[in-house]
Amino acid sequence: MNNPLEFYSKQKEIHQQELSKISKKLLISSLIRLFIFLAICFTIYYFFGNMNVIVPVVIGGIALFLFLVSRHSNLKDKSDKQKEIIKLNELEIDILKTRNFQDLPEGSEFENPVHPYSQDIDLFGRGSFFQYSNRTALYEGTKKLAGIFTENSIEDISQKQEAVKELATKAEWRQEFTALARLVKTETPSKTVIKWFKNYKNFVPNYMKWLPTVFSVISILVIAGYSFDYLKGIHLFLWFLAGLLFTGIYLKKINLLSGSVSKVQDTFHQYHLLLELLEKEDFSSEILKKNQSLIHSEKKKASAIFKEFSKAIDALDQRNNMIFGIFGNGFLLWDLRQSYKLEKWISAYRQNVEKWFEVIEFTDAYNSLGNFVFNHPDYVFPEIINEKKGISASKMAHPLLDPKKRVANDFAIGDEEFFIVTGANMAGKSTFLRTVSLQILMSNIGLPVCAEACKYSPIKLITSMRTSDSLNDDESYFFSELKRLKFIVDEIKTDRYFIILDEILKGTNSSDKAIGSKKFIRKLVNSNSTGIIATHDLSLCEITSELSQVKNHYFDAEIINDELHFDYKFKDGICQNMNASFLLRKMEIVDD
Incomplete structure (x- = not known):
C-alpha cells in the first residue's frame, strides 16, 4: 500500500532542489545578458566611428543576446512548472494532515435542483465531495468532472475502475500534466x-x-x-x-x-x-x-x-x-x-x-x-455484480468525515428491497443516507468506496432529501415536494433506481402524512427499484407487516446522566427513543 503523505513530502523536496538549480541558472543568464549589453555599449562608446569593430561586435552581441533571451524564457517556463508542482504537493500534504480543503473551488455553479441527486447529497458547494476531490487545472476540465459526477450512468464501471487505477499509479505524470495545465x-x-x-x-x-x-x-x-x-x-x-x-x-x-x-x-x-x-x-x-x-x-x-x-x-x-x-x-x-x-x-x-x-x-x-x-489507498473498489443482487458493504463510512472520528457500519440491501429508517434527532440518519448515496455515486463513476469490502449491482441514484419553497415561482414547500416525488415516480417508470428519501410529505398534517406516505411506499415497492426512506413517523414501520420487501432499521440515542449519547450504529428494528422534548428542555427553549 502506498503512503501518499510520504510521496508528496519526497516530491516537494525533489522539486524544491530542482527549482533551486534552475534559479541559479536564471541568475547567471541574467548576469550574462547584462554583461553582453554593457559590452555592446562599451564597444560603441570606445570604438565610436570604427565601423570595422562596431558592426561585427554589435551584430554578434545582439545575436547572442537574443539567443540568451530565448534560453532565459525556457528556463523561466521550467521554473514556473517546478513552482506549480511544489504547490500541488504542498496542497496534498495540507489536506492529508489537516483535512482542510475549504479553499478549493466549491463547484456551486453546478448545483441543479432538478437533478436526480446533486442537490441532496452535498455533491457541490462548501464542504462538498466535489470540493474535496476536485484537482482540475482547467475550467473546462472542472466542468467535465462535474459532468462525470452528475452523469448517473451505470455503463462500463469496470473500465472506469481500470482507468482510475492506472492514473493512480502515474502520480508524477499526473502532477506534471496538472502543473502545465x-x-x-x-x-x-x-x-x-x-x-x-x-x-x-x-x-x-x-x-x-x-x-x-x-x-x-x-x-x-x-x-x-x-x-x-x-x-x-x-x-x-x-x-x-x-x-x-x-x-x-x-x-x-x-x-x-x-x-x-x-x-x-x-x-x-x-x-x-x-x-x-x-x-x-x-x-x-x-x-x-x-x-x-x-x-x-x-x-x-x-x-x-x-x-x-x-x-x-x-x-x-x-x-x-x-x-x-x-x-x-x-x-x-x-x-x-x-x-x-x-x-x-x-x-x-x-x-x-x-x-x-x-x-x-x-x-x-x-x-x-x-x-x-x-x-485513499485504504478504500476498496466495489466488486461489480452484473446480476441484480443489491448492495452489501462492510465497515462503510462517509468519505468526508474525519477517519479518526467517523463510525463505520455494515450495510446490505437486496434488489427491490426498501428500508424504513427511524431514529432520534442527530442520531445519524441523514449522514447515513448521504453515505449510501455517495457510495452509489462513487461506485458508478469507477472510484473506490470508503469501506473494507463492497459488492455492488450497478443501479442509478435518485433522491429527495432537501426540498425548499420558492417565492419566485409562487410555490409552497408542500407543492415543491410533490413535484419532486412526481419527478421520481416518472423516472422509475422507465428505469431501475436506488431511491433515497428523507422524511417525505413534511408539509402536511400527521394523519394525512401517514396515509399518503404509506400509499407512496406501496407504489415504490411495486416498481423495480430499491431504496431507503428515513422518517420520524413510527406508524410507517407498520407497513412491513403487509410488504415483505420492506424492512425496519434505526439509529438510536440514549439519555445517560441527563446527557444525550449517540453510537451512530445502524441497527435492525424500530427506534424507541426520541429526543425532541429532551433537547427543547436541555436548551431551555421550554420548561420542564
Whole structure:
C-alpha cells in the first residue's frame, strides 16, 4: 500500500532542489545578458566611428543576446512548472494532515435542483465531495468532472475502475500534466474558440501562397541594386511603399485576425505541451487508450500541429514591434504571409480542434479521479455484480468525515428491497443516507468506496432529501415536494433506481402524512427499484407487516446522566427513543 503523505513530502523536496538549480541558472543568464549589453555599449562608446569593430561586435552581441533571451524564457517556463508542482504537493500534504480543503473551488455553479441527486447529497458547494476531490487545472476540465459526477450512468464501471487505477499509479505524470495545465492563461473559453474556428471565413487570396516569397526575393534585389548604385533611393522607397499599400488593403481584416488569435496564443502553446505529454505516455486501460487514440489519428502529431499554430501566432505578433511591422510589411509582406499560414491551418484543422481540446479536458478531469484513488489507498473498489443482487458493504463510512472520528457500519440491501429508517434527532440518519448515496455515486463513476469490502449491482441514484419553497415561482414547500416525488415516480417508470428519501410529505398534517406516505411506499415497492426512506413517523414501520420487501432499521440515542449519547450504529428494528422534548428542555427553549 502506498503512503501518499510520504510521496508528496519526497516530491516537494525533489522539486524544491530542482527549482533551486534552475534559479541559479536564471541568475547567471541574467548576469550574462547584462554583461553582453554593457559590452555592446562599451564597444560603441570606445570604438565610436570604427565601423570595422562596431558592426561585427554589435551584430554578434545582439545575436547572442537574443539567443540568451530565448534560453532565459525556457528556463523561466521550467521554473514556473517546478513552482506549480511544489504547490500541488504542498496542497496534498495540507489536506492529508489537516483535512482542510475549504479553499478549493466549491463547484456551486453546478448545483441543479432538478437533478436526480446533486442537490441532496452535498455533491457541490462548501464542504462538498466535489470540493474535496476536485484537482482540475482547467475550467473546462472542472466542468467535465462535474459532468462525470452528475452523469448517473451505470455503463462500463469496470473500465472506469481500470482507468482510475492506472492514473493512480502515474502520480508524477499526473502532477506534471496538472502543473502545465495550471500555467494556461485562458482569455477565451474553449467553446468560444471552437465556434470561432468553425465559423471563420478566409480573406487572404490563394496567390499569397507564393506572392510574399516572390516579393521578398525582389525586395532583396531592389535593396542590393540600391546598395550598388544600380537603383536610386526613389526606386527603393516606391517598392517599399508598394508593399505597405498592398498590405493596407487587408489591414482591417488582418487586425481582426491578429486580435482573435492573440487571445488563444498561450492556450495553444500550453496545450501543445499537454498533448506532447499525452502522446509520449503509455496507457493500458481501454478508456485512456481510447482517449489517447483521438490525438494519434493524424499523420502529424496533434502536439506538433498545435505548436505550428502557436508559432504562426508568434510570427504574426511580430507586427506589434513598430519597426519590424513597418519594414517587414514593406519588404516581405509579413502580415499577409503569416495570415495565409494561419488561415491554411484553420482550414485544415478546424474540425479537429474540438476533439483535441476534449482529450485534454477529459484527461484533466480523470486526473482528479486518479488523484483521489492515490490519496485513499485504504478504500476498496466495489466488486461489480452484473446480476441484480443489491448492495452489501462492510465497515462503510462517509468519505468526508474525519477517519479518526467517523463510525463505520455494515450495510446490505437486496434488489427491490426498501428500508424504513427511524431514529432520534442527530442520531445519524441523514449522514447515513448521504453515505449510501455517495457510495452509489462513487461506485458508478469507477472510484473506490470508503469501506473494507463492497459488492455492488450497478443501479442509478435518485433522491429527495432537501426540498425548499420558492417565492419566485409562487410555490409552497408542500407543492415543491410533490413535484419532486412526481419527478421520481416518472423516472422509475422507465428505469431501475436506488431511491433515497428523507422524511417525505413534511408539509402536511400527521394523519394525512401517514396515509399518503404509506400509499407512496406501496407504489415504490411495486416498481423495480430499491431504496431507503428515513422518517420520524413510527406508524410507517407498520407497513412491513403487509410488504415483505420492506424492512425496519434505526439509529438510536440514549439519555445517560441527563446527557444525550449517540453510537451512530445502524441497527435492525424500530427506534424507541426520541429526543425532541429532551433537547427543547436541555436548551431551555421550554420548561420542564
